[in-house]
Structures are given as C-alpha cells and as structure tokens.
Amino acid sequence: xxxxxxxxxxxxxxxxxxxxxxxxxxxxxxxxxxxxxxxxxxxxxxxxxxxxxxxxxxxxxxxxxxxxxxxxxxxxxxxxxxxxxxxxxxxxxxxxxxxxxxxxxxxxxxxxxxxxxxxxxxxxxxxxxxxxxxxxxxxxxxxxxxxxxxxxxxxxxxxxxxxxxxxxxxxxxxxxxxxxxxxxxxxxxxxxxxxxxxxxxxxxxxxxxxxxxxxxxxxxxxxxxxxxxxxx
Numbered sequence: 570x571x572x573x574x575x576x577x578x579x580x581x582x583x584x585x586x587x588x589x590x591x592x593x594x595x596x597x598x599x600x601x602x603x604x605x606x607x608x609x610x611x612x613x614x615x616x617x618x619x620x621x622x623x624x625x626x627x628x629x630x631x632x633x634x635x636x637x638x639x640x641x642x643x644x645x646x647x648x649x650x651x652x653x654x655x656x657x658x659x660x661x662x663x664x665x666x667x668x669x670x671x672x673x674x675x676x677x678x679x680x681x682x683x684x685x686x687x688x689x690x691x692x693x694x695x696x697x698x699x700x701x702x703x704x705x706x707x708x709x710x711x712x713x714x715x716x717x718x719x720x721x722x723x724x725x726x727x728x729x730x731x732x733x734x735x736x737x738x739x740x741x742x743x744x745x746x747x748x749x750x751x752x753x754x755x756x757x758x759x760x761x762x763x764x765x766x767x768x769x770x771x772x773x774x775x776x777x778x779x780x781x782x783x784x785x786x787x788x789x790x791x792x793x794x795x796x797x798x799x800x801x
Contacts, residue, residue, distance in 0.1 A: 591669060591670065591793075591794075592667055592668065592669050592670070592793070592794045593667070593668055593669070593670055593725065593727075593731075593774070593791050593792065593793055593794060594638065594642070594665060594666075594667050594791070594792045594793075594794055595665065595666055595667075595668060595679070595723070595725055595789070595790075595791050596638075596643060596644060596645050596664070596665035596789070596790050596791075596792075597662070597663070597664060597665070597681070597723060597787065597788065597789045597790075598645055598648060598649055598652070598660065598662070598663045598787070598788040598789075599660075599661045599662045599663075599681070599683065599719060599737070599785060599786070599787050599788075600652050600658045600659060600660050600661055600785065600786050600787075600788075601658065601659040601661055601684070601718070601719075601739065601784060601785050602657065602658065602783070602784055602785060602786070603656065603657055603658060603659055604657065607783050607784060608741060608743065608762075608764075608783075608784060610783075634668060634669060634671075634677060635666050635667070635668045635677070635679055636666060636667045636668070637664065637665075637666050638665040638666055638667060642665055643663070643665055644790070644792075645663070645777075645788060645790060648777075648788060649663050658786070659684070660683075661683040661684040661718060661719040661739075661785070662681055662682065662683030662684070662719055664681070666679060667794065668725065670725070670727030670731075671725070671726065671727055672726070672727060672728065673726045673728065673732075676724050676725065676726045676727075677724065678722035678723070678724045678736065679722055679723050679724065679725075680721075680722050681719065681720070681721055681722055681723050681737065682715060682717045682719055682720050682721075683717060683718065683719045684717055684718025684719045684740075685717065685718040686715075686716070686717055686718075687716045687717065687718065687740060687742075687761055688715070688716045690742075690761075691716060691761050694712070694713070694716050694761060695712045695713060695716060696712050697709050697710060697711050697712045698710050698712070716740070716761075717740070718739065718740050718741075719737060719738070719739055719740070719785075720737070720738050720740075721735070721736050721737030721738050721766070722735075722736050722737070723735055723736075723737075723789075724736070725791065730771045730772070730773070731771070731772050731773065731774055731791055732769065732770070732771055732772070733768075733769070733770045733772055733778070733780075733789060733791070734767075734768070734769050735766055735767060735768045735769075735780065735787065736767055737765070737766040737767070737785075738763050738764065738765060738766070739763075739764045739766055739784055739785050740761050740762065740763055740764070741761070741762050741764060741784070742759060742760070742761055742762075743759075743760060743761075743762050744757050744758070744759055745757070745758050745759075745760050764784050766782050766784075766785055766787075768780050768782075768787075770789075772789075772791065774791050774792060774793050775790075775791075775792055775793070776790070777789075777790045778790070
C-alpha cells in the first residue's frame with residue numbers, strides 16, 4: 570500500500586487540470602494484485618453474477634451516449650507505466666470515454682473488460698443453462714458471450730457530488746482440493762473463481778481517486794470537458 574501511495578503521489582504532481590463543461594471524460598485503470606497468498610487469506614462470498622443491466626437495449630443506449638477515447642487522449646499513461654513496471658501488479662484494463670453527466674435515474678453502465686480470455690480454457694462456463702422463471706416455467710438461459718479475467722461495468726452518476734459505482738468480476742484460476750468421503754482420496758480440480766468488485770465512491774472531479782480491493786486496484790479520474798462555443 571505504501572508503494573502504491575508513493576507512485577500515485579508522484580504522478581499527481583504532474584496531473585493537468587481541464588475546463589468545466591456539461592460532458593465528462595472518465596479515465597480508469599484497473600489492475601490485479603499478483604500475490605496468490607492474498608486470495609487464500611480472504612473469505613470470498615459466493616457470486617451470482619453482475620448486478621447491472623446488460624440487455625441489448627441498454628448496450629445500444631450506451632453506444633449512443635458514450636464515446637470511447639483513443640490512447641492519445643489518456644492522461645494516466647505514466648501511472649500505467651509505473652504499475653506495469655512492478656511484478657506485483659498486472660494491468661487488466663486502461664480505458665477512457667466521454668459521456669454526459671446523468672442523474673441516478675438516467676445513469677448508464679459503461680461496459681468494462683480486460684485481462685486474459687478464459688473461454689477456451691473453461692468451455693463449460695460458456696454453456697447455456699435451464700432455470701425456472703417467476704411464472705414457474707422452465708426456460709433456457711444463454712451462456713455468457715465473454716469470459717475474461719475482468720468483466721463488468723462502471724457507472725458515473727451526477728448529483729450534488731460525482732458518484733462512481735463499480736460492478737465488476739475478477740476471475741482467478743485456482744486449485745481446489747476435495748476429499749472423497751468413501752475412498753478418503755484427495756483430488757485436485759482446477760476451477761475459475763469469480764471475485765466481485767462492487768463499490769461506490771463519492772468523488773470530486775479533476776482528482777485522481779484510488780479504489781482498493783484485496784485482489785485488485787482501481788485508479789479513476791473524472792474531468793469536466795470544455796464546451797465548444799458556437800461561432801457568433
């Protein structure tokens with residue numbers, strides 16, 4: 570933690586400010602902690618999936634309102650280099666986008682993914698499943714389209730303050746030992762464990778914020794953008 574704070578404090582000295590405007594630039598870096606002992610030292614809750622709405626209708630609405638920005642518009646590139654230079658961290662995603670400031674009842678989730686692609690390694694996770702819906706009917710639920718090391722979304726809400734919500738899953742391959750009660754034989758199974766990263770942070774614009782998690786870290790900066798003046 571001290572090393573991270575030192576890295577971020579050095580970086581903040583050179584962070585430029587921007588002008589205020591109705592739209593915001595959101596830039597985020599998500600990185601994993603590479604120490605395997607961290608995983609085994611925690612008790613992880615069972616994860617039923619992401620909480621956000623990932624329907625096609627929402628995805629189309631997001632595409633219309635958000636604009637992904639190229640790497641040339643990144644301002645946290647130096648922070649990424651400092652993190653990547655340490656064997657303790659693995660960069661999962663670094664992205665930036667432009668969006669309007671939306672109230673809580675209109676705010677949209679920005680899809681986020683990154684890291685390793687586990688679809689070929691765990692094909693059983695991609696299969697559809699059968700469930701009973703609220704009406705008692707048996708329905709087929711399609712399997713996921715992605716199985717990345719990091720999947721989920723980030724949501725910016727504009728109120729009296731800015732609020733950032735993360736609804737993410739970090740996936741880690743682990744070896745699970747099972748004892749057969751009849752034979753008393755110990756077997757090992759490799760499985761993909763889903764770790765939720767769900768948080769809410771009230772924040773100020775033009776400030777670099779750090780969201781901590783035992784398995785991952787998130788750097789996020791929200792900057793109001795200058796509006797272009799119409800010619801007189």
